Amino acid sequence: MAEGVKPRVKVPKTATAGEAITIKTLISHQMESGQRKDSDGNAIPRSIINRFVVDFNGENVLDVTLEPAISTNPYFEFEATVPESGEFHFTWYDDDGSVYETTEPITVG
Amino acid sequence: MSFTRRQSLALGLGTAAAVALPFRPALAAVEDDIAAFTGGAEVGSGGVTLTAPEIAENGNTVPIEVSAPGAASILVLAAGNPNPGVATFNFGPLAASQTASTRIRLAGTQDVVAIAKMADGSFASDRKEVKVTIGGCGG
C-alpha cells in the first residue's frame, strides 16, 4: 500500500428528500505517471489510483476511471441526489491492489 | 569523450527535436481512444460542455469541468499528452447531474477533448485549447 494515503470528503450533514447536493473529494496520492525518470535515468514505474466509485445506500452515483493525467492528490466534485437518509460510500482503487474506503452519513429531514 | 562546441550545439538541437516529437503524433492515439469509446459511431457537437482555463499557470494542476445533461458517461482526453487518456466519468442513477470537476496534467499547450455518450446511444464532443505556460522561475 502506498504510504500515507488519506481521503478527505465533504458531504452536507443534512438534506431534503430528492435534493441535489454537492460532494467534494480529495485523496493524498502521488499519482506517479510512469513518464518520469529518477536521477539515474531509469523510468519510475506507474503507480496511480485507477478507479474511484461513489455509492449511496448501495446504489451508484459516480464511477470514474482515472489515467496518469489526473493530478497528484486526485480531486473530484460532483452532484448526488439523496432520496432518503443513509450513507455515502467512497472507494479508491490503487494500481498496487490497495483499496481506500471511507463513508459519510447524511440525514434527510 | 569530448565534444567541440559545434558538435555540442548539434547534439543539443537533436535532443530538442527528439524531446519535441512526442507532442506531435499523439493524434492517432486520440483517434484510437475515441473509436474505442464510441465504437466508431459518429460524434456530433452540442450537448456536452468542457470548461477549462484559457491559460494554465502550471500544467501539473489544471482544473476542468465536464457537463452533459442526460449523458451516461463522459470521456476526457488530452490530445497533446504522451498518453491522451485523462478520465472516464460514468454517471449512476443517483447522480443529480451529469457534471463533474477534477484537476489534470497537461504536458504543454494543447486541446483537451470531452466526448459524451448520451442516454440514446449518440455521441457529442467539445474541445478547448489550454495554453500551458512553461518557463520563468515559477514554470
Place this chain on the structure above:
Amino acid sequence: MNRMSAPGLSAATAIAVVTGLAAPAFGGPDDDELIINGDTTIITEAPAPDHMEYISTIYSGWRFRTDETQALEEDDFDNPAMLAVDAALEAFDTVEGDAGESCASCHGDVESFAGLTAHMPKVGEDGNLVVMEDLINECRTDRMQTEAWKWSGDDMQSMVALIGLQSRGMTMDVAIDGPAAPFWQQGKDMYYTRYGQLELSCANCHEDNWGNMIRADHLSQGQINGFPTYRLKQAKLISKHNRFRGCIRDTRAETFAEGSDEFRALELYVASRGNGLSVETPAVRQ
C-alpha cells in the same frame, strides 16, 4: 499602480524587455479580495513598512496569480495543502522518541500556537536568530529525544504549515530592531547582492520588476507570508529556504544551504518586507 523604481537598469529589466510582455492582461496585481472559507479575510495589500525605500504598497503573491490558482486557496477543502496539515495534526498527537512525549504532551491544543508565526523569525534567549523549523527540531531532539526532521521534508513543512495556520489572518509583525538588527541588516545586504552568472539580486526581480513577466512567469514581490506554500509545480508544500535556494540557483549561482545562517537572516529580512500583510500559510501558488 503606485510604485517607485530602484535606480539602474538591471539585467532582469533587460530580460523582461527582450522577452516582451506577451499577455496584455497581466500588469500589476489584480483587484481580487481573498476571503478564505467565506469567513477569514486575508490582507493582501498594505502600505509598505517604513524601512522599505523603493516600494510604497506591498501585495501578497496571491494577487499575481490567475483566477484558477487563486480559487484553490479560497476554500480549505479545495486547498491540497490541507492534506499535509491533516497529516501534521496527527503527528502533533503522536508520541515519538525516548522521552515518550508528543507535541501535544507539552503544548496541548495546537491552537495554543495562535500568533507565534506572525512574529517569526525572532531572536532567541541565547542570542541566535531562530525560525520555526529550529523551534520544531529543538523540541524533537531535546524534549522528545527523537531525530530531527529534514528542513524541507514533508514532515517538517507540514508541521510548519499547521503551526502557521493557527495565525492565519493575523498581521505579520516581525521585530527588526534591538537584538534582531544585525541579522536584519545581514539579510538586507543579501537581498541587494547580485548573485550568480546572471548577476541578479532578489531586488532585481521582486523590487524592480514585480508585476512584469519574466518569460512566462508573472513576477510577484516575493513575499513569504504564504509559506510553506503548496506549489503546483512540485504538488507539495515548499519551504521558504527551498524557494530562496531555487531563486539563487536560477541566477546560476552556488546557493546557500537550507537551514544556513545566511538563509535565516534573509528570511527575517524578507518577512519584514511583509509586515502588514496577513499570515497566509498554507497558500497555493503556481
